[in-house]
Amino acid sequence: MAASRVYNGIVNTADRFVPTALRPLWNHAAGPKTVFFWAPVFKWGLVFAGLNDLRRPADQLSVSQSASLAATGLIWSRYSLVIIPKNYGLFSVNLFVAITQLAQLYRAWDFSRKNPPKDVQSKEQ
Template identity: 30%
Template structure:
């Protein structure tokens, strides 16, 4: 019971926005996971790229802020993984990952 009470009263516990912010960010992750079942032609490359940069920046923030917020970091690392997967699906559908079949060598 003592460790649960310590968690409740910690600077990053559920009584603070440092806890509820990451909980809210799981919406991005769940939406990204749901979108993996949709055709890659529906993916916005711009938005997915922005979400990748956003999560990368906030992973660093979560690591540097004091007290260190591991929950926020795991949230953004999870989102980074989902968004990078979506970005790879988008890139394949746009033809970015195909080998160039151009000039024949003589």
């Protein structure tokens, strides 16, 4: 409860400084006063991690991890548009999670296609 009081104190203090033009965003049901804003903000870390993994060699990618993140990104993208209120921040971050992980899956698939296992190569010769 102490963290909640600190957070509410920060929000109430900041409330005085929010310009009138930004009030609709500030007071929105999925605005910065709620977890519905902050959870997607922190989820961008998954997008940055996925983008960072583009530098990783394709043979070191986890197909199951990328598939799971891509699936959840697609599912939550859809969910964020059917809930009330629509949460476009949640939609955008999950769409980008899905896109980055689909790119990783493509890289892993392309690598496995171009570099078949040794036992498959020896049977073909």
